[in-house]
Amino acid sequence: QKEVEQNSGPLSVPEGAIASLNCTYSDRVSQSFFWYRQYSGKSPELIMSIYSNGDKEDGRFTAQLNKASQYVSLLIRDSQPSDSATYLCAVNEGTDKLIFGTGTRLQVFP
Amino acid sequence: EPEVTQTPSHQVTQMGQEVILRCVPISNHLYFYWYRQILGQKVEFLVSFYNNEISEKSEIFDDQFSVERPDGSNFTLKIRSTKLEDSAMYFCASSNADHGDQSYEQYFGPGTRLTVT
Numbered sequence: 001q002k003e004v005e006q007n008s009g010p011l012s013v014p015e016g017a018i019a020s021l022n023c024t025y026s027d028r029v030s031q032s033f034f035w036y037r038q039y040s041g042k043s044p045e046l047i048m049s050i051y052s053n054g055d056k057e058d059g060r061f062t063a064q065l066n067k068a069s070q071y072v073s074l075l076i077r078d079s080q081p082s083d084s085a086t087y088l089c090a091v092n093e094g095t096d097k098l099i100f101g102t103g104t105r106l107q108v109f110p
Numbered sequence: 111e112p113e114v115t116q117t118p119s120h121q122v123t124q125m126g127q128e129v130i131l132r133c134v135p136i137s138n139h140l141y142f143y144w145y146r147q148i149l150g151q152k153v154e155f156l157v158s159f160y161n162n163e164i165s166e167k168s169e170i171f172d173d174q175f176s177v178e179r180p181d182g183s184n185f186t187l188k189i190r191s192t193k194l195e196d197s198a199m200y201f202c203a204s205s206n207a208d209h210g211d212q213s214y215e216q217y218f219g220p221g222t223r224l225t226v227t
Contacts, residue, residue, distance in 0.1 A: 032214045034214075034215070034216075036218075042220070042221075043199075043201050043218040043219060043220050043221045044153060044201070044218045045218070046215060046216070046217060046218075049214075049215050088152075088153065090153075092214045095166055096141065096143070096158035096160070096165050096166045096214075097143070097155035097158060097166055097168070098145075098153075098155060098214075098216060099155070100152045100153040100154070101152065102151075102152045103152070
């Protein structure tokens with residue numbers, strides 16, 4: 001069974017701090033990796049995609065991928081209360097479907 | 111900005127009834143998906159659809175489920191005889207994946223909350 005693992009949290013950080021969210025996956029053939037943000041009662045919203053080892057930056061967000069360790073992370077700089085949400089890690093192994101983790105709940109307090 | 115839309119936002123039905131959930135994918139996208147999320151659980155893949163046929167489906171997508179693209183814009187999920195355990199949020203997603211570019215970014219609609227009583 002292919003799995004995507006995330007710490008369910010909550011991860012609590014003060015406003016302005018860096019939030020670090022982590023994800024591991026079990027299938028070595030996984031090719032594409034995604035971070036989605038999901039507010040309570042809402043749908044997943046794509047934040048970042050990453051396909052190659054290393055870092056990818058987009059505004060306050062940085063995704064990091066290490067395929068050898070089967071590890072992907074998301075850093076959120078200058079965290080804001082509006083960033084409080086559940087962050088879903090999703091993996092695509094070259095077929096059509098995304099496999100999601102259970103998500104990490106992030107709380108940013110003023 | 112183009113977005114995926116879904117109707118209805120909330121559907122209440124009785125066990126054994128048929129429901130049809132509707133989606134309008136992003137207009138230039140070619141790949142369409144249905145996912146579901148039971149309350150408090152992870153998002154689960156149901157089915158993918160490309161070139162007017164199912165390209166992949168999960169174990170959840172049994173004979174009670176079907177998908178259709180009845181025209182150039184709509185994409186539907188039908189559940190023939192609903193069960194209590196079908197109660198969930200159902201998300202439609204679409205992608206303009208060009209597999210040669212390894213781009214599988216999927217964009218989700220707002221979802222339909224299905225409640226089976």
